[in-house]
Amino acid sequence: MTRVLLAEDDPTISEPLARALRREGYDVDVCPDGRVALEAVEENPDLVLLDLGLPYVDGLEVCRRIRNDGRSVPVLILTARADEVDTVVGLDAGADDYVTKPFRLAELLARVRALLRRKSGDTGGDGEIIRIDPEARRAYFHDDELQLTAKEFDLLRVLVREQGKVVPREQLMREIWETAWFGSTKTLDMHISVLRRKLGDDATSPRYITTVRGVGFRFESSDQG
Numbered sequence: 001m002t003r004v005l006l007a008e009d010d011p012t013i014s015e016p017l018a019r020a021l022r023r024e025g026y027d028v029d030v031c032p033d034g035r036v037a038l039e040a041v042e043e044n045p046d047l048v049l050l051d052l053g054l055p056y057v058d059g060l061e062v063c064r065r066i067r068n069d070g071r072s073v074p075v076l077i078l079t080a081r082a083d084e085v086d087t088v089v090g091l092d093a094g095a096d097d098y099v100t101k102p103f104r105l106a107e108l109l110a111r112v113r114a115l116l117r118r119k120s121g122d123t124g125g126d127g128e129i130i131r132i133d134p135e136a137r138r139a140y141f142h143d144d145e146l147q148l149t150a151k152e153f154d155l156l157r158v159l160v161r162e163q164g165k166v167v168p169r170e171q172l173m174r175e176i177w178e179t180a181w182f183g184s185t186k187t188l189d190m191h192i193s194v195l196r197r198k199l200g201d202d203a204t205s206p207r208y209i210t211t212v213r214g215v216g217f218r219f220e221s222s223d224q225g
């Protein structure tokens, strides 16, 4: 059964929405605040519906923590603040989509279905080049465990999470070294070259971690020889 985590503190929204989702055949876990939502995320829901204005831990922070833990669960934001949407869906928090309140139920359900489809589409399973276990902080490359330092693991986790997309240097510096970016990313380059070596990648024509000049790096999502 597809499990949806609904984090929403306003019962006039969460109750009818939960009913509608259950009618669609989803198993719905309603969380009235951010703290409860973060606990419920541990149970690996298939989708997270997240209100931004939540007590204790706000939705933005909940979303960030989900992504910092390396979880790729689709996150759909519910917000009354259309002006905040850019930050939420952009690089900062890593949400996948948003719906502004008041929303039409049919539209919201369509977005939910679209995200779930996308999710089932990219979990190909077999033939995975790389697998990250964020809880155990372990990474496997063609089923062999990689020996990585903490920062190397974090770097690989972010690149793999965003695989197929370019991850800007600024974002990597911020997410992994938690520093504002002032132009020098020597540390980052060093870690990239170590990771490439561990993946058996050729620095002059890397196959897994490619350099996108002037922007950042991309983990290639398919194993094209």
Ligand code: CA
Binding pocket: 008, 009, 010, 051, 052, 053, 054
């Ligand atoms: Ca709210």
